[in-house]
Amino acid sequence: MGGCLHKPLQQDCSHYREGAAVLELGEGFFRPDSRPSRDLSVLIAAGLRQGGAQRPQRWLDLMAGCGIRALRWGLEACADEAPLLPELWVNDADGERGPLLQRNLAPLTAFGERVQLRRLPAEVLLRQAYLDQRYFDLIDLDAFGCPNALLQASVQALAFEGVLLLASTDGRSPTGHDRPAAVRRFGAAARVHPASWEIALRLQFAALAREAWLLGRGLQPLLAFSEGRTFRLAIRLRQHMQPKEEHQLGLLARCDACGAQAIQPLLRLQGWPPCACSNAGGRWAVSGPLWLGPLQNQSFLQDLRRLGEEMPASVAPATRRLLERLSADPGLPPTVWPTAELAQRLRLPGPPSQLDLVTTLRAQGFNAFGSAVMAGQVRTDAPYERLLQCCRNLDLEDR
Ligand SMILES: C[S@@+](CC[C@H](N)C(=O)[O-])C[C@H]1O[C@@H](n2cnc3c(N)ncnc32)[C@H](O)[C@@H]1O
Structure with a gap:
């Protein structure tokens, strides 16, 4: 070439x-x-x-x-x-x-x-x-x-x-x-x-x-x-x-149906917890071993x-x-969500501001960063339900 x-x-x-x-x-x-x-x-x-x-x-x-x-x-x-x-x-x-x-x-x-x-x-x-x-x-x-x-x-x-x-x-x-x-x-x-x-x-x-x-x-x-x-x-x-x-x-596991994610070190590998699907219809897609x-x-x-x-x-x-x-982003934790995906799952009119979401999650005591690897994604160790709740609350505040 x-x-x-x-x-x-x-x-x-x-x-x-x-x-x-x-x-x-x-x-x-x-x-x-x-x-x-x-x-x-x-x-x-x-x-x-x-x-x-x-x-x-x-x-x-x-x-x-x-x-x-x-x-x-x-x-x-x-x-x-x-x-x-x-x-x-x-x-x-x-x-x-x-x-x-x-x-x-x-x-x-x-x-x-x-x-x-x-x-x-x-x-x-x-x-x-x-x-x-x-x-x-x-x-x-x-x-x-x-x-x-x-x-x-x-x-x-x-x-x-x-x-x-x-x-x-x-x-x-x-x-x-x-x-x-x-x-x-x-x-x-x-x-x-x-x-x-x-x-x-x-x-x-x-x-x-x-x-x-x-x-x-x-x-x-x-x-x-x-x-x-x-x-x-x-x-x-x-x-x-x-x-x-x-x-x-x-x-690292992700359920495509509900969007939940979970991680496990190989040294402590057990069964996976339930995802957030209400009817237990979800299925983890597992990637790894990875860093x-x-x-x-x-x-x-x-x-x-x-x-x-x-x-x-x-x-x-x-x-x-x-x-x-x-x-600005150490790359930890490894669980990362696009704000657009979160908004889509919650049927919000638009994605939450990345900065607001990170600030809110941190105020609640979780680790949170805007991903430096892919734009428009938020990295956090907040439980998935809490993450979704923060997005809902931010949407309500915006109205
Ligand atoms: C991506 S280019 C390198 C670009 C360069 N480092 C730069 O910054 O512009 C890859 C180069 O590796 C050489 N190359 C490919 N396979 C190789 C191999 N097995 N051993 C040594 N050189 C190799 C190719 O000839 C090519 O010039």
């Missing part, structure tokens, strides 16, 4: 500018709209550098395309005075990308031989790195389709406290639209759910957690978001698991926002908005 197909017509394919990078896009895949994910990777790299600049780091752009991420890491995340530059490993299996990558990475002269260009299948590079005991502090895995076949090798090549940025464009299997593929790729049930992007992210975290746990390592989610086409998340690999980390894996824990790490996001203030040219307005949104 030609890269220019993904760009506005007026855009010049020969010299694309983003952050401090000016580069050629070539004929391969490139999406200007993915800039927020690249900006975040620059901020994450800058944060890693600030946190561990006393020792040389190693960063890997595993599926580099035109090399824009690695180039921006080198130009923007390493623009400080610190003498130790990281090793930058830049890889793309498409051999035809080689000359383009070489031209695009030429501005990184200060790195000298610390830029390592490879044209290997990702699995080969990762396995070789493991055999050579070469561990990466940052791996960016920007895959086409589902990346799960590469997860074990990626986790094995990640340093302790290292960060893995993961992208998946497999939108069908984790959203309930290809259930056999969800079983094959995630070892999980994926059912259609109005918060389908969040379910997809939770299934992805679960797949990663299992790979980390198999190695006796722990997993800390840092951030997660989607625009419905690509599912992106970042995790930190911990040398040890946190106490009760396994409690974060569980099942029931937080999606976003608030202090990590605070650090990224601070870095964004220090590096304004690295942060597009859309990225700044994304960071604000993610900072």
Whole structure:
């Protein structure tokens, strides 16, 4: 697929500018709209550098395309005075990308031989790195389709406290639209759910957690978001698991007839309670095992926002908005309802204001947040009947 197909017509394919990078896009895949994910990777790299600049780091752009991420890491995340530059490993299996990558990475002269260009299948590079005991502090895995076949090798090549940025464009299997593929790729049930992007992210975290746990390592989610086409998340690999980390894996059930939802950690799995259907006619559709824990790490996001203030040219307005949104919603609890669905079920003339609903639920002592993952959705641990009652009351107040 030609890269220019993904760009506005007026855009010049020969010299694309983003952050401090000016580069050629070539004929391969490139999406200007993915800039927020690249900006975040620059901020994450800058944060890693600030946190561990006393020792040389190693960063890997595993599926580099035109090399824009690695180039921006080198130009923007390493623009400080610190003498130790990281090793930058830049890889793309498409051999035809080689000359383009070489031209695009030429501005990184200060790195000298610390830029390592490879044209290997990702699995080969990762396995070789493991055999050579070469561990990466940052791996960016920007895959086409589902990346799960590469997860074990990626986790094995990640340093302790290292960060893995993961992208998946497999939108069908984790959203309930290809259930056999969800079983094959995630070892999980994926059912259609109005918060389908969040379910997809939770299934992805679960797949990663299992790979980390198999190695006796722990997993800390840092951030997660989607625009419905690509599912992106970042995790930190911990040398040890946190106490009760396994409690974060569980099942999420939803009754399509009444809209009730329920969760259970696998470790405390029992029968499901009745849903809210009056005639017991409801039936839970169960998704999982998936990650029931937080999606976003608030202090990590605070650090990224601070870095964004220090590096304004690295942060597009859309990225700044994304960071604000993610900072306002930890991604807990995992039960999320669209306000439009609640209004429809109650036959209200329109959905309640998200802000009013969150405020009301909090005033009653429940956890409640506007979802940062999908617009117009409310996340809460309020019992379903209370949630519906709050919507009714808000509607009455509006009249
Ligand atoms: C989504 S694009 C990367 C986009 C780039 N990271 C960016 O931000 O613009 C995916 C790239 O991965 C490469 N690729 C696909 N499968 C691969 C594999 N198994 N190993 C290494 N590279 C691969 C493709 O050639 C393509 O350039």
